[in-house]
Amino acid sequence: MKIGFIGLGLMGQACTARLVERGHEVTGYDLQPEKIEAAAKHGVRPAASPGEAAAQADCVMLSVTSTDAVGKAVFGPGGVTESGSAGKTLIDLSTTETAATHAFAERLSRESAMGWVDAPVSGGPEAAAAGTLAIMAGGAEADLLKAEPAIRDLAGVLTHMGPVGAGQVTKMVNQILVLNTYVVLAEALALAEAGGVDASKIPDALGAGHAGSNLLRAMFPRMADRDFAPRGYARQALKDLDMVKDLARQFKVPTPMSGQSAELFRILVAKGHGEIDGTAILKLFDPAERL
DSSP states (O other): OEEEEEOOSHHHHHHHHHHHHTTOEEEEEOSSHHHHHHHHTTTOEEOSSHHHHHHTOSEEEEOOSSHHHHHHHHHSTTOGGGTOOTTOEEEEOSOOOHHHHHHHHHHHHHHHOOEEEEOOEESHHHHHHHTOEEEEEESOHHHHHHHHHHHHTTEEEEEEEESTTHHHHHHHHHHHHHHHHHHHHHHHHHHHHHTTOOGGGHHHHHTTSTTOOHHHHHTHHHHHTTOOOOSSOHHHHHHHHHHHHHHHHHHTOOOHHHHHHHHHHHHHHHTTOTTSOGGGGGGGTOHHHHO
16 A cells, blocks of 8 residues: 555654555655654655655554644644545544544544544554554544555554544553553562562563463563663653543543552653653652662
8 A cells, every 4th residue: 555654753663664564655754854764764755744645645644642743744734634535544543532533533524535543552663563563443444444454564453443533442441451550560560679579580470370461571571670761651651641531531430540650650750751661660669769
């Protein structure tokens, strides 16, 4: 497929490399020219605007950091709508506010006759590069089918969750499970180390029991090694937990655990650690950090 890809950060670089590897023709745009240059090294054609990236594309993919960034990329000056047309589909891989997703989809259909699929992802850049992301999609089945050849090359599991917005609701469920677990893992690691236990043995010792999980296997060793190189950013974890709070308030669902986690991530970011990985939440439990 011909794909216009907007947002060439950590996830965008990994996604575009995978798509080019799988034979798709990718044209990419980012606000930061050095990210466009980095993507060009693995075969992405540069574009000067989101609209230029979308001009010759069968589908347009977005992977940006905020709801506001999605709106500007699609509807702002030089945006997707300037070259959008019927038959094209926009796939928002970002984590975007559900109410805004509904509004964006309606506006895009009205102004450009394009379909909208909200398809947030879970798994991080490593899974994107390997084509093993979990992708949860919301939108019309016909729109999803148009873009499915591209999405399938990024996904280990692609699930159509329902109409527009269903993907974003599912991503909030994902973030409750993942980001609260980051905090739990940090708490467990701090206790293990304080008790003189070799923390590196914890995943193998507990993985076969009820404590076993993907995150225990993947994230606990990184925490133990203090490897906080960003696979995502702590500031994004805070943003997502605040989105959980807003959506839960809308649905009148209590989320006390996520509220506590949000405040811990807020402290982490306030301490200047917003640009490292979310697993750096361990810093709030680490005696060395409190000296």
